[in-house]
Amino acid sequence: xxxxxxxxxxxxxxxxxxxxxxxxxxxxxxxxxxxxxxxxxxxxxxxxxxxxxxxxxxxxxxxxxxxxxxxxxxxxxxxxxxxxxxxxxxxxxxxxxxxxxxxxxxxxxxxxxxxxxxxxxxxxxxxxxxxxxxxxxxxxxxxxxxxxxxxxxxxxxxxxxxxxxxxxxxxxxxxxxxxxxxxxxxxxxxxxxxxxxxxxxxxxxxxxxxxxxxxxxxxxxxxxxxxxxxxxxxxxxxxxxxxxxxxxxxxxxxxxxxxxxxxxxxxxxxxxxxxxxxxxxxxxxxxxxxx
Amino acid sequence: xxxxxxxxxxxxxxxxxxxxxxxxxxxxxxxxxxxxxxxxxxxxxxxxxxxxxxxxxxxxxxxxxxxxxxxxxxxxxxxxxxxxxxxxxxxxxxxxxxxxxxxxxxxxxxxxxxxxxxxxxxxxxxxxxxxxxxxxxxxxxxxxxxxxxxxxxxxxxxxxxx
Numbered sequence: 001x002x003x004x005x006x007x008x009x010x011x012x013x014x015x016x017x018x019x020x021x022x023x024x025x026x027x028x029x030x031x032x033x034x035x036x037x038x039x040x041x042x043x044x045x046x047x048x049x050x051x052x053x054x055x056x057x058x059x060x061x062x063x064x065x066x067x068x069x070x071x072x073x074x075x076x077x078x079x080x081x082x083x084x085x086x087x088x089x090x091x092x093x094x095x096x097x098x099x100x101x102x103x104x105x106x107x108x109x110x111x112x113x114x115x116x117x118x119x120x121x122x123x124x125x126x127x128x129x130x131x132x133x134x135x136x137x138x139x140x141x142x143x144x145x146x147x148x149x150x151x152x153x154x155x156x157x158x159x160x161x162x163x164x165x166x167x168x169x170x171x172x173x174x175x176x177x178x179x180x181x182x183x184x185x186x187x188x189x190x191x192x193x194x195x196x197x198x199x200x201x202x203x204x205x206x207x208x209x210x211x212x213x214x215x216x217x218x219x220x221x222x223x224x225x226x227x228x229x230x231x232x233x234x235x236x237x238x239x240x241x242x243x244x245x246x247x248x249x250x251x252x253x254x255x256x257x258x259x260x261x262x263x264x265x266x267x268x269x270x271x272x273x274x275x276x277x278x279x280x281x282x283x284x285x286x287x288x289x290x291x
Numbered sequence: 292x293x294x295x296x297x298x299x300x301x302x303x304x305x306x307x308x309x310x311x312x313x314x315x316x317x318x319x320x321x322x323x324x325x326x327x328x329x330x331x332x333x334x335x336x337x338x339x340x341x342x343x344x345x346x347x348x349x350x351x352x353x354x355x356x357x358x359x360x361x362x363x364x365x366x367x368x369x370x371x372x373x374x375x376x377x378x379x380x381x382x383x384x385x386x387x388x389x390x391x392x393x394x395x396x397x398x399x400x401x402x403x404x405x406x407x408x409x410x411x412x413x414x415x416x417x418x419x420x421x422x423x424x425x426x427x428x429x430x431x432x433x434x435x436x437x438x439x440x441x442x443x444x445x446x447x448x449x450x451x452x453x
Contacts, residue, residue, distance in 0.1 A: 007292025008313040008359040024292055038355045039336040050292035053360050103425020104406065108349040190424040
């Protein structure tokens, strides 16, 4: 249906944003790309008193690398993630995630900050930033604070963002030669939210030993779910079909998936095991892949 | 905050100024304020692609863009793309391949397909399908649409090689 009556204001700077936020009161919401928020208006899932458009704030745009950190402005669009050479070089999992998010027209508008602030349990980017051990940069009138991605997400559509705060940027440690990053998911149709998905970031030595592993699932719980047991099963071991099987086995204690439209918990557990193999098999030494 | 917003933007090369209600999305703005009815209103929650238009050079879902946010923007619709001749070959291929049945999805399909002509000139059939996967054809005429896009890609490659 048509959108509800609401106010609208476009702000051009963070200082102006704080002023407008104060005046607008708690029922106003921040509008970034709007690709989820505006759809929820159509369903009356949200009825904000007004929307504050932050898309023209220069400080929230841009991708850069400083030292060992890749900084993504909160307004970096999914389409930008898919084609930015700095992202491809320093956080390849984000470049791989982009084509999995919805469809081209939506990727041309949707932003990383918006996706992280919404914290949809089936969304790709929250799982990616947790797997990357990224830092979410949050600002308010009072200043800036940095939140580790794993602490930022607190459950179904719930984050650490406080009233009056917005995400300004995401900081990602740049990939090293040891870093192996991938994202895989199962969907019924191209562009749908995932029935189950896995973001995996491993640090591996040249001879195939896993130094660190972060396996983070999405679409199988209330948000980005770190598979602690499966990650531990890989850590310190050589990556072989046997260790991949061990990680699949350890998954039983990691996930407690609720059933959803797609199927029950057992289906989700099965898909999660399948995804571990799909994600990690390409990282096996080529001889073992052939075997 | 205001519930009516003054905007000035460029639509198909012409500057237009209007005062718009914040409830209006880009497609209703084009259809009701400007009389440009090529882009279609359908699902109105970003799923079907019938409302695809170009905003600042990129295809977007018109139903997921606030008209109030358009001050300073550049919008191109199927009417504008038809007038400039940019996609004449694509439109002719849609006719030749019978890729428009009821025609409801066609303007959005053309604008989405136009993007792949420039961004992925070597696209395979599978890549064409992936690219248009967010545009629904309820007549299910996808085969003919993919045929048409593939024809144009091939023809453009041939003419560039010549």
